[in-house]
Amino acid sequence: MKLKKRSILQPAVANGEKALHARIRELIIAARQTVSRGVDLVQVHTNFEIGRHIVLYEQQGKGRADYGKEVIKALADRLVDEFGRGFSGRNLASMRAFYLHYQERRPILQSVTAKLDSFGKFHAKAEILQSVTARLDSSTQIQPRPFTLSWTHYVFLLSIKNTDERNFYEIESTQQNWTIRELKRQFGSSLYERLALSRDKKGIRRLAQKGQIVNQSGDLLKEPLVLEFLGLNEQTRYSESDLETAIINQIERFLLELGKGYLFEARQKRFTFDDDHFFVDLVFYNRLLRCYVLIDLKIDKLTHQDLGQMQMYVNYFDRHVRTKSENATVGIVLCKEKNEALVEITLPKKANIHAKKYQLYLPDKDELKRKLIEWTKKCDT
Secondary structure: OOOOOOOOOOOOOHHHHHHHHHHHHHHHHHHHHOOOOOHHHHHHHHHHHHHHHHHHHHHHHOOOHHHHHHHHHHHHHHHHHHHOHHHOHHHHHHHHHHHHHHHHHHHHHOOOOOOHHHOOOOOHHHHHHHHHHOOOOOOOOOOOOOOOOOHHHHHHHOOOOOHHHHHHHHHHHHHHOOOHHHHHHHHHOOHHHHHHOOOOHHHHHHHHHHOOOOOOHHHHOOOOEEOHHHOOOOOOOOOHHHHHHHHHHOHHHHHHHHOOOEEEEEEEEEEEEOOEEEEEEEEEEEOOOOEEEEEEEEEEEOOHHHHHHHHHHHHHHHHHOOOOOOOOOEEEEEEEEOOHHHHHHHOOOOOOEEEEEEEOOOOOHHHHHHHHHHHHHHHHO
């Protein structure tokens, strides 16, 4: 006769597992009864607490991996029956990982389970409401960041292994109000690496602590600009007019790729000088820097004439368009290929003009990571 495999949870910890189920069940019911504008945060905070309870309970199993897996499996079987697939073993594992990644934030949550350290009774619904509505201490002490995103955002962030990179995308998602789709796109386009490669080591650390801060024209820049959303084929011949039209048709996504503070003003902006007409491909205004940003599109290799032309555009805007209260105009030549030595020898050292590459496909993330590691090593020397 085939013997039934004895679960490692039975019978020694059966009562403890039932108590764990009861506590988490109360959390879920309380969260579902809480209807407010902070419903997403209720879910985030509740899942954080579920993860905490699982970790605390696992510690009684002396850290055995098979014990932890069995805890989650047994718990999922019971919760799914009552509350649905949202509490599957995979999702409970995500909640556990969520707590382990962000456990330093618990003090600012006015914890839902503040009284559970001794496994006592508590009023779950009232404490969840307190957790969601609690304000951060306004003292000078440095506080951990509160949770501000949806659970779906945090599940994706958990897949980012580098802590600095994960912190950066969390900050930017909050500040820029990114949807989960926008977050995935920015991660896929390696925004963090592209910004970090244009900064020194102190600037890289600042990205992880504060996100992208725009204080000067260099803060606007990243390379390459990734324009895969334009739908242009890298191998197919297209004109500068085609590129410009594609950008205008996807202007909202192009503004997102450019970064913070951009407002679109005009395409083919004409100005006249000595009876000659000149046209700037794209004119933007950055409200954070309070300056015009001019973009000229080049589909071929960058030349010194391209840089000279942009210098003339910038000079004209500085002398005839911008007001005294506005900052100096920024010029960007967006090209498919560029020669760094040519740019360096052509432009003055403090020129407010930049040549930046674009590409029509998502970058190789691993390659950019390797470049970033090499760059940070150079910063150390």
